[in-house]
Amino acid sequence: MGSVYGYARVSTRDQNLDRQLDALAEFGVNRDNVFMDKASGKDFARPEYQRLLRALRPEDVVVIKSIDRLGRNYDEILEQWRLLTKERGAAIVVLDMPLLDTRNHRDGLTNVLISDIVLQLLSYVAQMERENIKQRQAEGIAAAQARGVRFGRPKKKRPACYTSTKESYLGGHLTRQEAATRLKVSASTFDRWLKEDATDDGND
Numbered sequence: 001m002g003s004v005y006g007y008a009r010v011s012t013r014d015q016n017l018d019r020q021l022d023a024l025a026e027f028g029v030n031r032d033n034v035f036m037d038k039a040s041g042k043d044f045a046r047p048e049y050q051r052l053l054r055a056l057r058p059e060d061v062v063v064i065k066s067i068d069r070l071g072r073n074y075d076e077i078l079e080q081w082r083l084l085t086k087e088r089g090a091a092i093v094v095l096d097m098p099l100l101d102t103r104n105h106r107d108g109l110t111n112v113l114i115s116d117i118v119l120q121l122l123s124y125v126a127q128m129e130r131e132n133i134k135q136r137q138a139e140g141i142a143a144a145q146a147r148g149v150r151f152g153r154p155k156k157k158r159p160a161c162y163t164s165t166k167e168s169y170l171g172g173h174l175t176r177q178e179a180a181t182r183l184k185v186s187a188s189t190f191d192r193w194l195k196e197d198a199t200d201d202g203n204d
Contacts, residue, residue, distance in 0.1 A: 002059035002090075006034040007052055009069045013038045020065045023095050029063050041072035044080055058089030061103065066096040067122045074127035081119055097122065158193060159183055166194070 006024035008017050017036055024034055035048040035055075044050075052062070062084060064070055071077045084090050085102050094100035099118045162183060169179040180190040 002057055002061070003055075004029055004033060004061045004063060005052060005055065006063045007036075007049065007069065008034060008065070009037045009039065009041060009046070009049075011038075011040050020069065023065045024063055027063055027093070027095060041068065041070075043073060044071060044076060053083075053088070056084070056088045056090050060088075060090045061093060062090055063093045063095065065094075067094055067100065067119070068126045072126050072130045074123045077123040077126070078120065156185065156189060162193070166197070 006021075006027075006029035008020035008024065010017055010020075015038070017038075021031075021034065021036075025031065035052040037046040037048040039046045056062070067077065070080065081092065084092055091103045092100065093103065097118065100122070165174065165179050165182050168174045169176065174182070176187055176190065180187040183190060
């Protein structure tokens with residue numbers, strides 16, 4: 001057997017890799033041989049994963065805690081699995097799913113078949129869950145908007161002197177920038193307020 005590498009991934013910089021690192025260490029992966037990405041699993045254009053690919057040699061082993069740490073796109077997971085096992089000649093061990101341990105392939109074709117079936121099923125489930133999360137988020141946003149919930153930054157409150165400043169500007173006594181300065185806002189915010197007022201007047 002060649003070198004044993006670990007791969008760990010979380011989606012954002014705020015998330016913690018400790019659980020994955022502990023599992024890899026318990027398996028016996030040397031910390032110096034662990035590649036870690038803090039990046040989305042939607043594709044494989046991740047710097048540490050690409051470094052791992054460059055380091056791999058035939059007979060090496062790649063250990064991951066779960067299949068979704070490898071990625072979340074069904075087709076790309078299958079493509080990378082074949083790249084690692086067939087083109088690079090490496091073995092893969094998925095700690096949360098003992099059936100996904102290609103070190104056992106030398107025991108016969110049955111293990112190859114079982115591994116491929118389980119991989120395809122888990123990859124499909126991982127992608128479906130990702131799509132379901134997106135759908136639930138979209139449905140939640142739509143429901144909230146229907147209840148009148150507004151998203152994004154709250155609108156800047158207009159100061160008490162807004163009406164008098166606006167009248168002075170419209171009367172030609174203040175320039176656009178002078179009016180904005182008096183209101184302590186940017187000129188673009190003042191323009192937006194004027195536009196909103198014109199729209200409201202038109203709806204009366």
